[in-house]
Structures are given as structure tokens and as C-alpha cells.
Amino acid sequence: MQVYPAKQHFVKVAKNLGVSSGIIFVRGAETIIHPDSDTEYEFHQDSNFYYLSGVREPGFAAAYDIATGAAILFVHHVSADEAVWIGVPPSLEDYRRAHGFDEAHYTHDIESVLSQKKPSVIFVLPHQQVDQLGSSLTPLVDTEKLLEPLHEARVFKDEYEIAIMRRANQISGDAHVKLMKTTQLGMNEAEVRGHFVGFTLGQGCMYEAYGSIAACGRNAAILHYTKNNQQLDSQEEMILVDAGATYENYASDITRTWPIGPKFTPECRAIYQIVLDMQKQVIAACAPHKQWEDMHILSNRVAAQGLLDLGILKGDIDGIMENYVVGYFMPHGIGHLIGIDTHDVGGYPKGVQRIDKPGLRNLRSRREMLPNMVFTVEPGLYFVDDILKEAQQNPKVAQFIDFDKVAEYRKVGGVRIEDNIVITEDGNYNLTTCPREIADLEAIRSVAYQ
Amino acid sequence: MQVYPAKQHFVKVAKNLGVSSGIIFVRGAETIIHPDSDTEYEFHQDSNFYYLSGVREPGFAAAYDIATGAAILFVHHVSADEAVWIGVPPSLEDYRRAHGFDEAHYTHDIESVLSQKKPSVIFVLPHQQVDQLGSSLTPLVDTEKLLEPLHEARVFKDEYEIAIMRRANQISGDAHVKLMKTTQLGMNEAEVRGHFVGFTLGQGCMYEAYGSIAACGRNAAILHYTKNNQQLDSQEEMILVDAGATYENYASDITRTWPIGPKFTPECRAIYQIVLDMQKQVIAACAPHKQWEDMHILSNRVAAQGLLDLGILKGDIDGIMENYVVGYFMPHGIGHLIGIDTHDVGGYPKGVQRIDKPGLRNLRSRREMLPNMVFTVEPGLYFVDDILKEAQQNPKVAQFIDFDKVAEYRKVGGVRIEDNIVITEDGNYNLTTCPREIADLEAIRSVAYQ
The missing domain is CATH 3.90.230.10 (Creatinase/methionine aminopeptidase superfamily)
Structure with missing residues (x-):
């Protein structure tokens, strides 16, 4: 099977949005734990995020710079201690290539990476948390415009x-x-x-x-x-x-x-x-x-x-x-x-x-x-x-x-x-x-x- | 199989709590929906609630009046419209008997039913929401004492x-x-x-x-x-x-x-x-x-x-x-x-x-x-x-x-x-x-x- 067309999906969504600049930012789902236990719910990826990334793992994010057409994957960082238990994770470059993105960084770099793009607006989904954007980018967030163009692309x-x-x-x-x-x-x-x-x-x-x-x-x-x-x-x-x-x-x-x-x-x-x-x-x-x-x-x-x-x-x-x-x-x-x-x-x-x-x-x-x-x-x-x-x-x-x-x-x-x-x-x-x-x-x- | 020993479990927890009055109140889990979709996570009952109720359905609650030894089940009410889709639900009395409780009421009656017991304190789990207790009972809530006695009973x-x-x-x-x-x-x-x-x-x-x-x-x-x-x-x-x-x-x-x-x-x-x-x-x-x-x-x-x-x-x-x-x-x-x-x-x-x-x-x-x-x-x-x-x-x-x-x-x-x-x-x-x-x-x- 070829690479999941995540970037093509970003392009479609951006076209539906009808704007020439700004950044689209979407978050993947996190693991959910049953209360007062260490048992995880079976992981299900956020549907909108999957459409724009093809990533099935928890804790990722993705962005698209509409003006430059750059698709950016943010990878959940696995510590050396964790790797002992879950195996050695792919590298940033492995992830970038496997999912057809232009750039790959870790999620702890979201604010700095996106700041360098100097966006005028960041389009996010209304139900998603934006704490990863930090204090410098949060004021740029628009939660109104993204959902419908994204849904229409998915149709x-x-x-x-x-x-x-x-x-x-x-x-x-x-x-x-x-x-x-x-x-x-x-x-x-x-x-x-x-x-x-x-x-x-x-x-x-x-x-x-x-x-x-x-x-x-x-x-x-x-x-x-x-x-x-x-x-x-x-x-x-x-x-x-x-x-x-x-x-x-x-x-x-x-x-x-x-x-x-x-x-x-x-x-x-x-x-x-x-x-x-x-x-x-x-x-x-x-x-x-x-x-x-x-x-x-x-x-x-x-x-x-x-x-x-x-x-x-x-x-x-x-x-x-x-x-x-x-x-x-x-x-x-x-x-x-x-x-x-x-x-x-x-x-x-x-x-x-x-x-x-x-x-x-x-x-x-x-x-x-x-x-x-x-x-x-x-x-x-x-x-x-x-x-x-x-x-x-x-x-x-x-x-x-x-x-x-x-x-x-x-x-x-x-x-x-x-x-x-x-x-x-x-x-x-x-x-x-x-x-x-x-x-x-x-x-x-x-x-x-x- | 006989009835799940929910009430006996309440008795054990109350004994571990070491108090002679007050009400223990626990909530069952609710259905969780994936964001921006109508897909439900597979339902898993809250473990502490299951231990005290034997109920596998979402939206229930249960209480125990330590002084009188009354175990009270609160049943999620199914509307006539819902019943068309999911089938006719058991009655309150069916539920009461099936789970070995002394009383059964609907969850919308939690505040009025528990108020009548005139509790001095209501023991709840630290991670559970207490909005169902309403404004009259919420001030009586103790979130500190229940968890450990309940865990010890479950051991x-x-x-x-x-x-x-x-x-x-x-x-x-x-x-x-x-x-x-x-x-x-x-x-x-x-x-x-x-x-x-x-x-x-x-x-x-x-x-x-x-x-x-x-x-x-x-x-x-x-x-x-x-x-x-x-x-x-x-x-x-x-x-x-x-x-x-x-x-x-x-x-x-x-x-x-x-x-x-x-x-x-x-x-x-x-x-x-x-x-x-x-x-x-x-x-x-x-x-x-x-x-x-x-x-x-x-x-x-x-x-x-x-x-x-x-x-x-x-x-x-x-x-x-x-x-x-x-x-x-x-x-x-x-x-x-x-x-x-x-x-x-x-x-x-x-x-x-x-x-x-x-x-x-x-x-x-x-x-x-x-x-x-x-x-x-x-x-x-x-x-x-x-x-x-x-x-x-x-x-x-x-x-x-x-x-x-x-x-x-x-x-x-x-x-x-x-x-x-x-x-x-x-x-x-x-x-x-x-x-x-x-x-x-x-x-x-x-x-x-x-």
C-alpha cells in the first residue's frame, strides 16, 4: 500500500477553507485511562486527525502552512525508559517519510516550530485543546472556520x-x-x-x-x-x-x-x-x-x-x-x-x-x-x-x-x-x-x- | 448464579470506614463518545461502582445509609422514545431485586431520596462528580475518607x-x-x-x-x-x-x-x-x-x-x-x-x-x-x-x-x-x-x- 494521502487531504481542506494563509493545526487523541485504575480504553484515533495524518498512535499532532503548502507532523516523543518497554520507536525522519509529510518534529516543539512560520491565524477544531500552542500562539487561534471545510473534504x-x-x-x-x-x-x-x-x-x-x-x-x-x-x-x-x-x-x-x-x-x-x-x-x-x-x-x-x-x-x-x-x-x-x-x-x-x-x-x-x-x-x-x-x-x-x-x-x-x-x-x-x-x-x- | 453481593460489599466498606453514620454515595460510569462523532467507546463500568452494585449499564448510582444499613440503587431512567430502540427496560423493582438492594429509585431523584435520610456526611470517591447530589447535599460531601476503605474491601x-x-x-x-x-x-x-x-x-x-x-x-x-x-x-x-x-x-x-x-x-x-x-x-x-x-x-x-x-x-x-x-x-x-x-x-x-x-x-x-x-x-x-x-x-x-x-x-x-x-x-x-x-x-x- 502506498503512503496515506494525509498531505493531499490538508490541501483539500485548505481549498475548502478558501483562504491563502494561516496554519491548520489538529491534535491526535490521547490514551484514556479508566478512573482510579491503570487500565486503558482501547485506543481510537481522533477521526479528523487521522484524515490529516494517517497516524494511529496516541499523542501526535499535525499542522499545515497554507501559504507555503508545508505539512508538518508532530511526533510523540518516547523516552529511553519507555523504549525499554515498548521497543525502539521510529525516528522523526522515519515518521516523516512513512506519513508523507514535509517536516517532522516532536510535540514538545509545537510552539517554537509554528512560531517560526509567523502565522496570522491558526485554524483549530472547536473541540480540541490548544495548550500545546503556548502563550505566543493561542491568541491567534480561530475555532470557528475549520470544522465545516474539514467535514466537507471527508465526505x-x-x-x-x-x-x-x-x-x-x-x-x-x-x-x-x-x-x-x-x-x-x-x-x-x-x-x-x-x-x-x-x-x-x-x-x-x-x-x-x-x-x-x-x-x-x-x-x-x-x-x-x-x-x-x-x-x-x-x-x-x-x-x-x-x-x-x-x-x-x-x-x-x-x-x-x-x-x-x-x-x-x-x-x-x-x-x-x-x-x-x-x-x-x-x-x-x-x-x-x-x-x-x-x-x-x-x-x-x-x-x-x-x-x-x-x-x-x-x-x-x-x-x-x-x-x-x-x-x-x-x-x-x-x-x-x-x-x-x-x-x-x-x-x-x-x-x-x-x-x-x-x-x-x-x-x-x-x-x-x-x-x-x-x-x-x-x-x-x-x-x-x-x-x-x-x-x-x-x-x-x-x-x-x-x-x-x-x-x-x-x-x-x-x-x-x-x-x-x-x-x-x-x-x-x-x-x-x-x-x-x-x-x-x-x-x-x-x-x-x- | 445468585445475586451479586453488592450490599455485603457496602457493609464491608462501611466497617472499614469505621463510622456509625453518614451515607456512602458512588456513581457508575457514563457512556463516552468519541469527539466530533456519535461513536461510543465500548462501555466499561467504573470498577468501584461495580463492586458496590453489580450493575453493568451506564448512568446508574448507588448509596448506602450506614446508620440504617439501607442499600439504595439509583437507576438510569429510559424514556419511552429510547425504549422503542433499546427494548422495554426492567422496572425499578426488577432492578432492586436483581441487584439485592433495599430500595430502588431513578437517578433524577437522588437529591430528594438522600435528603430524606438526613445524612450528616456523604462519603464520595475523590474522582467522582457530585452534581447529582444537588445544592442541598453537596456541602455535606467528604471526598477524603472513602477511597482507602473501599480499596481495602476490594483486596x-x-x-x-x-x-x-x-x-x-x-x-x-x-x-x-x-x-x-x-x-x-x-x-x-x-x-x-x-x-x-x-x-x-x-x-x-x-x-x-x-x-x-x-x-x-x-x-x-x-x-x-x-x-x-x-x-x-x-x-x-x-x-x-x-x-x-x-x-x-x-x-x-x-x-x-x-x-x-x-x-x-x-x-x-x-x-x-x-x-x-x-x-x-x-x-x-x-x-x-x-x-x-x-x-x-x-x-x-x-x-x-x-x-x-x-x-x-x-x-x-x-x-x-x-x-x-x-x-x-x-x-x-x-x-x-x-x-x-x-x-x-x-x-x-x-x-x-x-x-x-x-x-x-x-x-x-x-x-x-x-x-x-x-x-x-x-x-x-x-x-x-x-x-x-x-x-x-x-x-x-x-x-x-x-x-x-x-x-x-x-x-x-x-x-x-x-x-x-x-x-x-x-x-x-x-x-x-x-x-x-x-x-x-x-x-x-x-x-x-x-
């Missing part, structure tokens, strides 16, 4: 980033296939999650990109299910696995739902097929200059027709859409930007508000799709008792729902299918390659029971 | 805690055996760690108790090796795996070192045998009323004799001991208290200082062993270039070392063997059951190559 992925995200997807997708092959009646959800984590760590991933969900049966109707501790005890049920690993600081976010038995039951199959149709139609529609919220609405329209065909919904499809009835079966949004963060920055550009309607209000992005954005497409349908009760109490919504039919499908719990796609000049392509077709899943599942 | 484990620690050890030990069986030439250290994490999560563990170390060959000489990303590329080398999982909030901490090939090389075997002797002799010596630092010194004496026999050390054993020469081969301490925290609290009682001598200065505990303390016993021998250079530059130490012999053994890297033991009335017993004898390891390893 558009370059080739390097997409290659990494492809790898994150490949490993996580392989893990899903491994799970599909090994899921057995009597296993615990914890084992399913454990296998995912073990496999992806073994393939060089850093950690789960988010708390994995392994939810069998009705647990899939708990949208933020985190317990992952129940036994898979019915071949009539499915398991929903929402799990993606982080590779070289880039997230993947994949959901698959498969039968615990060798085949889908008729009810599970019917709901699964609708969700699959929702996903396929949305992915087919994703292209530059379309609005993301229209993808959400499209997914709802596909679902409305599917649920009408099953008899779960009734009446007029336009009435169903106008009353956001599908929002009671898919309370979350159709997807979100993904990158260094799983729910990546930039979903709502300045001034854009959420639409306060069922389902839509939880949509994590509203903007025009443009080339090199990476989105998750994750339609789902769920039978959540509390939400359906709400629907029942709202006559405008309840008129479109056959609650007896709902009762027949309640046991399905929920289905979600989630892929990660890259918007291109003329459409999109899919980074997620693991199977989702009913026939493919049943073929894999039948092997699991041989 | 002595009860039956419930030991049963949990036994389970943590059993699962983690089983994982080590699984790794011993599957380690193959060409694997990556990341796969070894991945298998450990995957297996232990699958068996219901919460997370790694600390950052696992999977270090092959010379990497074992990097004491805080965290990269875990190199390929196992020689059957002449060993792999050192220091990995323990946390089960129900209690840590385990196990190290095993085994040959990557089917058998130990003569050099590896020789060093391994010395470390095994160190561990066995120390464990045989662990008993009430002995001093922990004497166990460190004993381990050094066994090592001195073993290294003399190999010709790595030379001269007089008393001179070797007086000059702490073994400290240059085992720079860390012989072990530490373990419990909710891996390096558990209470290692140095008030007023006890570290001994500033090679090896000994890194000993994490100096106190009299007493029944129901749980210690790790983790002797090791390493060939760390930087430390050996230091030894060479110190004539008092260098006179006892044959550096040509050292050069022959440098490739061994390092060996550590670590078990977790419980001090009893008349000695101790070992919670760690996975194999450590050379014959057992070679038997397992030969199967791996069949």
Missing part, C-alpha cells in the same frame, strides 16, 4: 480511501459468510458475534466499527439490540447480524439476515423478499444529483407495495405514502455516509434540517448524492410492538394497517440488509460482496446442517 | 467473586489451549489474538481484560508489545501469549509461551524450564503472612541459580542477588493483585513505598499476603537489548554476566508463565488450569502438526 473519498473501505468490506463480508456457514441451532448470539470479531481481528482489522448486533428471532425487532446473549432456539427464526469491522481506521457497516434453519419460513421469506427488493431498487436508483431523502422515500414505496401484496397494509398506496405508514415498520433511515466514522460527518450540510416524519426524522443524511460519496443502503422491516401500538392509536395510520395480519408476521422479528456503495459519475458500485439472495442464503444454510 | 475477595474469577480463568485458559492446538507456521500474531478474543467473547466474556500480547520470537522481548501483526515464520521460535478475558466484570490474566514448531529448541527449553521453576517455587511459597516482595526475591534466586547453571550468569549467587542482576533479565515484578481491575487496587497500602532496585521497582504490590487475596504469579526471563546494554555498562552487574552466552540465547526472545492464585488460610490454590509443563505443551503442539 468525498479518494481512491486510497475507497481501496481501504473495499478491504474493510471484503474482510467483514467474508466474516458474514463464515457466520452464515457456521450458525447452528443451540448456539448463543455471543458466539456469532465472537466469531465475527475473532475473524476480522485475525485478518488485520482494528476493532468493530460499532457495537455488533447479533439478534435472533424477536430480538431483531430491538433496533439497538446490544445484549447478544440469547440462544438460537428455533429453526423457524432468523438471525440478524449487523457487524462491520474497521480496517486501517475506515469503517464498514454490513447487515445480513438469514434463517437459523436450512430454509426461510414462508413469513420470513416474504418479509425478506420485500426488504431485498427495497435494497435493490434503491441501489439501482443511487446516482449523482439525486437527493438522498428520495432514496428513503423510494424504499418506503417499494415496502408499501410489498406489504400491500402481503395484506399487512391495505388501502391506497398514495395514502400510505402520505401518512408515512411504512415509517412504523422501518423507523430508521435508509442509510448514511460512511468513512472513518461509521456514521460519517457531513450528512446534513449547514442549514439543512431533518424532516420530522416517521422514519424520515431518523434519516442521517439529507443532501445531493455526488461522485465519491460512500453511503450505506440499509432498508429494513420490523415488527416492534411499541411502535405498532403507536400506529394503532393514530387513526390516520391505523386505517392502512391490518393488525390481524401484523400479528401473523410478528414472529418474524425484523429483517435488515445493508451494503456500502460508492457514488460514481454515472451511478454507483457496491463495496459489499457477500450474498443476500434467498437462493444463495439457503444454499449456504443447507450446508451448515449437513 | 479481599468473597466466595462469589472467586467463583466468577474461576470462570474467567477457565474460559481464558480454554482459549489458550485452543490457541496452542491451532498455532501454525505462517499464521499472523493477529490471528492468534483474534482467536483468543473470538473464543472468549463467544463464551460470554465481555472483553479483553487488557490489551492482549501475541508475540513471536524476539517480539517477546518487547514487554509491552501491542502490535500483534507479525507472521510466525520460524519453528525455532516460541510465541508468548499474554491474554485474559473479563467475565462478569472480573479480570483474568494468563500468560503461556509455547514453541511454534512441535518441540522447544534446546535454548528455548532451557529458559522455559527456569521460568517454570521460578513459578512453581513461588506458588509453593505463597501463604498467609509472608511478604509479597519476598516472592519476587525468591523468583530471582531461582532464576539466578538456573542462569548460573546455563552459564549465562557467573560468579557468586549472593553477589548476583545483592546486585539485582536478575532484574536485568526480569525487569517486571513477580505479579500483582487482580480482581475487577487487572492490576487491582490496594497493592501498596498507605505509606508503603516502592523499592528502587532493578526489577523490584516495578513490583505492583508490597504487602503481607492474607487469605482471599488473589495474585498473579508471572515470572519471566527476557533478552532485551537495551536493558542488557545497560547491564554491560554497569561493572558491578556486568561482572556476573557472560555476554557471549547471552548472545547465544538472544534469539529466545522471552518467556513468561502467568497464573492467578488465591491465598488461603494455609497456602493457596491456583485458578489457572491450562497446561504449562514442557511435556504437555509438546504433546499439544505435535498434534497441531499432524
